[in-house]
Amino acid sequence: MASVLATAYSICSYLPISVFIGGEGFITANVTILPLIAYLLDFEYALTASVIGGAVMYFTGTSITPIFGPLAVTIPALGAIFGNLTKKSRFAALPLVAAGAVIYLLFSGGTALWLALYIAPVITSILSLKHANLELVNCCVSTAVSELIAMDILTIFLLNFPGYLWIIILPFATYERTVAVFASTLILRGVMKYTKMGSVLQSSKRYKM
Numbered sequence: 433m434a435s436v437l438a439t440a441y442s443i444c445s446y447l448p449i450s451v452f453i454g455g456e457g458f459i460t461a462n463v464t465i466l467p468l469i470a471y472l473l474d475f476e477y478a479l480t481a482s483v484i485g486g487a488v489m490y491f492t493g494t495s496i497t498p499i500f501g502p503l504a505v506t507i508p509a510l511g512a513i514f515g516n517l518t519k520k521s522r523f524a525a526l527p528l529v530a531a532g533a534v535i536y537l538l539f540s541g542g543t544a545l546w547l548a549l550y551i552a553p554v555i556t557s558i559l560s561l562k563h564a565n566l567e568l569v570n571c572c573v574s575t576a577v578s579e580l581i582a583m584d585i586l587t588i589f590l591l592n593f594p595g596y597l598w599i600i601i602l603p604f605a606t607y608e609r610t611v612a613v614f615a616s617t618l619i620l621r622g623v624m625k626y627t628k629m630g631s632v633l634q635s636s637k638r639y640k641m
Contacts, residue, residue: 434469434477441465441485441508445494450608453601455499455591459608462495466508466579467572467616470515472623482512500586510582515575522557522567525574529553532581540588542598549602549609553577568620569613576612580605 441462448458462485469481486505490497497504510528517524529550536546556570587593 434473434481437465437469437473438481438484438488441469441481442488442492445485445489445492448495449611450604452496452499453597453604455496457496457499458494459604460495462489462508463576463579463608463612464615464619466511467515467575467612468619468623469508470512470575471519471568471571471616471620473516475513475516478512478516479509482508496583500583500590503586503590507579507582507586511575511579514578515571518557518571518574522560522570525553525578526557528578528581532584535585535588540584540593540598541595542593543595543602546584546598546602546605549580549605550577552609568624569617572613572616572620576609576616579612580609 444461444465447461449461449463450459452459465485466482469478469485473481483505486508489495489508490502490504495504496507500507514525514528533547533550536542536550537544540546553570553574556566556573560566560570
C-alpha cells in the first residue's frame with residue numbers, strides 16, 4: 433500500500449491544480465494524496481511513502497521543486513508526519529500550527545488573514561471530540577494545513593516575499609487546501625465504506641485525546 437500511494441503521489445505531481453504565485457512552479461494534485469498517506473498507513477510507512485513520493489517529485493522536477501529544490505521533499509514529509517500523528521492524538525498537529533503562526537507573524541510581513549487557514553485544524557480537532565465521524569476529516573485537514581505550514585516556512589525564509597503578496601496568494605491557497613481536504617475525504621470515505629481495509633481501520637481504536 434505504501435508503494436502504491438507513493439506512486440500515486442509522484443504521478444499526481446504532474447497534474448497542476450493551481451499556480452504558485454511568486455515562483456516558477458505549480459501546486460499539483462498530489463496535495464489530495466498526502467492525507468491518504470497519513471490516514472491509511474502506519475507512521476513509519478507514511479513517512480517513507482511521503483519521502484519517496486517527494487524525492488521522485490524532486491528528481492523529476494515537478495510541482496514545487498523548481499521553487500524549493502531538494503527542500504521540497506520536507507514539505508510532504510512534515511504533512512504526513514503531523515497528519516498521521518492525529519490518529520494517536522487528535523491535537524497532534526497543533527504545536528506545528530502554533531509554531532507556524534508565530535513564524536508567520538514575526539517574519540512574513542503578510543496579512544493576519546492568512547492565519548484563518550491555520551485555524552482549520554484547531555476547529556476540526558475540537559469538533560472531533562464530540563463528533564467521531566470528524567476524526568477522518570481532522571486527519572485530512574491537519575495533513576493539508578501541516579503541509580501548507582511547511583511550505584509557508586520555506587517561503588518566508590527562502591523567497592522573502594513582500595508582505596502584500598500574501599493577501600494576493602490567500603484565495604489560491606484557500607482553494608488548494610479546500611481541494612486537498614474535500615478530495616481526500618471523499619476518497620477515504622469510499623475506502624472506509626467499500627473496502628476490506630476500511631473494515632480493518634474502523635475496527636481498530638486508534639484515536640485518543
